[in-house]
Amino acid sequence: MISEGVVWAVFLLPLASFVVISLVIRPFLNRYSILSGLLLIGCLAVSFGLSIWILRTANHGVVLEFAPHTWLDLGTASIEIGLLLDPVTNVMLVVVTGVSLMVQVYSLGYMRGDPGFSRYYAYMSLFTASMLGLVLATNVVQLYAFWELVGISSYLLIGFWHHRPAAAAAAKKAFIITRIGDVGFLIAIIYLFFQADQFAAAGLNALHIPDIWAAAQPVAAGGLGILAGTALLWVCLGIFAGAAGKSGQFPLHTWLPDAMEGPTPVSALIHAATMVAAGVFLVARFFPVFQESPQAMTVVALIGAFTAFFAATMGLVMNDIKRVMAYSTISQLGYMMAALGVGAFAAALFHLFTHAFFKALLFLASGSVNHATGTFNMRYMGGLWRKMPWTYAVTLIGALSLVGVAPFAGFWSKDEILAGAFLGGDLLDRRVSYLVFGLLLAAVLLTAIYTFRMVRLTFLGEFRGGGAQEIADAERANAPVPAGVSEHVHLGESPWVMVAPMVILAFAAVVVGYLVNPQWVESFLFIPKHWFTEYVSGALVFGHPELPPFDPAMAVASTGLAAVGIAIVALLYFRQKQGSALEMRDPMEKIKPVHVLLTQKYYLDTLYENLIVRRWFYGFLVTVTDWVDRSLVDGLVDMIGGA
Incomplete structure (x- = not known):
């Protein structure tokens, strides 16, 4: 108890x-x-x-x-x-x-x-x-x-x-x-509050989460149907707007x-x-609410799948190791949202669970590298596997888990999402499911490329000087030194208090995927088959979609795509001529328009800041305040003066 x-x-x-x-x-x-x-x-x-x-x-x-x-x-x-x-x-x-x-x-x-x-x-x-x-x-x-x-x-x-x-x-x-x-x-919360009378008539509290679940269940299925139709759609979209902001x-x-x-x-x-x-x-x-609105589920699935692919493209060209991981996070969260949108509730939470361990590991490893080199810029790294064997080993484990290579944790959860998207279920149009599946599959390839590009630039080849060299190059070019770059370079493994948590997370990234959700046997170390996905599915008290079985063909296809991505990195980056950071040229630069578009992040920051904020919002604010000043303030002064 x-x-x-x-x-x-x-x-x-x-x-x-x-x-x-x-x-x-x-x-x-x-x-x-x-x-x-x-x-x-x-x-x-x-x-x-x-x-x-x-x-x-x-x-x-x-x-x-x-x-x-x-x-x-x-x-x-x-x-x-x-x-x-x-x-x-x-x-x-x-x-x-x-x-x-x-x-x-x-x-x-x-x-x-x-x-x-x-x-x-x-x-x-x-x-x-x-x-x-x-x-x-x-x-x-x-x-x-x-x-x-x-x-x-x-x-x-x-x-x-x-x-x-x-x-x-x-x-x-x-x-x-x-x-x-x-x-x-x-x-969405305010709308629910204004429906309090309808909820109260049914003996429910409009702000109580389990009561909101019950209110969304359709009359045809024996539910109350208090939230239905357009109102249900807008409540779902309001909730999703908050989720989209937090989850990038x-x-x-x-x-x-x-x-x-x-x-x-x-x-x-x-x-x-x-x-x-x-x-x-x-x-x-709020999945019991979302699953009663096919339109809302479609929006969640499409935005999630697009985000997974879109963010992965930007990860291909970033030189800051933490920013590579940041775009990776956005992409992986897109996987989870897409899974929820196609009804693969358990798969989404399974990936959230495994992702927490290997993504925390990769970020801590990037901090360990920074601790030694004084920079996050991968162009000034290289050759660290000799000096930092523990950090290299755990980074490789995290990378393989992120890419989804068996038997690492990410493989088991990512493949359940792909299977859920391919099968679709009854909540979405099949064409939407196939589009979601295609975008997620393309993101698998891109994930492998940007992840092992990061491994190559950070740990392999020859060391390119670290923060001290980055500062020297910036001074020679009369350019500002990036914030956080240090000239103190001390190549060597991080202290045990930093290495130990990474090793524990690396162990989790290896075993936790299969350990908590065995696939091929009825029981593994006293944990029953599909324990995790069946356990979290128990949260859906109003029913849930069927869990997709393990699909060997899907596993082979996704792993094959990951292998192709790793091979592309080997072909483009492992054969790259060694030199200083300034002499390095990313193979992506050969496709200059694409490279510029990706490094500028599709110009969305420019669009938001210059057009939406400065021109539209500030312009609207200036217009309103000018009207208030001229029409109200000056008018009031003139009226008092003429009295």
């Missing part, structure tokens, strides 16, 4: 860490700032242990809700504070606490000596607690409050080095763009690569287990 106190403890421990670090350690014990890191790590270790216990104890298909506490009674609706435990929540608790624990341990080494060490751990505590509060929420207003806390925490962490103009600008950009999506989510889906994706200006462990946590995962979680949380 799961105790309510145990569940509250999972959330309250990181929150208590935030309070203690902010009010005690930072103001009074800052000279012992290591205590802030140790406190959060201790709290997360306990939370992770409790999350594992909850996952093991909870029964399949059981949605457990503890008696909520009414915070505000609004007559026919009420805002409640409570805990909702279902299979999706149970899995997310493990992902958030587990990955965050590894990131915080790694940060002890990476952030060592930073004057904002305690402030960093205070922000990290708030960030983790906010995400845990979000996944545990039982009321949509409660969820929205933590949703915004996640946004605020990410703003603080992305702009952690706020003395750097690029970091401050990136934090502001992330905050504004995600707020644009959040407007849609807020409108086109066209609200432009903030996410710029968010790399924050510390690398922050990037790992944002991209693996917290902020960007929140968007996928939101659509999954």
